[in-house]
Amino acid sequence: MDKNDSKRGRGGCPVLAFQRMVSGKYKIRILWDLKDGARRYGEIRSGLLRGGDGSAAIAPRVLSRELKALAQFGLIQRKDYGTVPPKVDYRLTPMGKSFVPVIDAIRKWGHRHLTAA
Amino acid sequence: MDKNDSKRGRGGCPVLAFQRMVSGKYKIRILWDLKDGARRYGEIRSGLLRGGDGSAAIAPRVLSRELKALAQFGLIQRKDYGTVPPKVDYRLTPMGKSFVPVIDAIRKWGHRHLTAA
DNA sequence: CGGGATCCCGATAGATACTG
């Protein structure tokens, strides 16, 4: 991988690039969770439990990888406060914020067609 | 799975339902390909080559599974003409058509942010 | 022509244990 993977998908259709970018079970929901501002690792982790099946917690390895991938695509930014105990938070970049309306479109459609009574 | 999986995802967030619905590499692009009307199996197959890496053709088993899944979710409808040689085509249902604008939002965003010069 | 059946493989996610 070179240093700016944020501009991958060139030449192909935008949908393919989108698919790769949000691949994985949690990326879209993480982005949505960050739409109101920065959140800490543990907050994101807890937030992902609501809305799922509620049974199992997400494995730290998985969440970590999702966050790294999102950061690499330039959608979120990691901020390490370097304190002890450690504090790290994640926030949307401008590019990430520009993606929020798309998620909103998805959410609205899903709400209308996918949620039973 | 029971017989009406088209209304799954109740209770959870719409994004999860969306993710399950369009999981796989081709589903969104198939839907997009059908936005202008019905297409035959082979046409869809060929259409998926453009925009990809162009190297390999999609395995019939994979395409078949994607189409079945989309039909099961109620997004497309399969029409078998029962002739010989066989002719089958697929078209969007009203629900599938309602999803097109969402794909368009994805496409537009991807075009603006993901495609390099 | 439009698939189904079978085998294989890489990527991904879950569980568990450990650490700066």
Add this chain to the structure above:
DNA sequence: CAGTATCTATCGGGATCCCG
């Protein structure tokens, strides 16, 4: 608290052959 290391189970996708 915010991760990393390891291991394993599962899944989605590709290749190939075959059939109505």
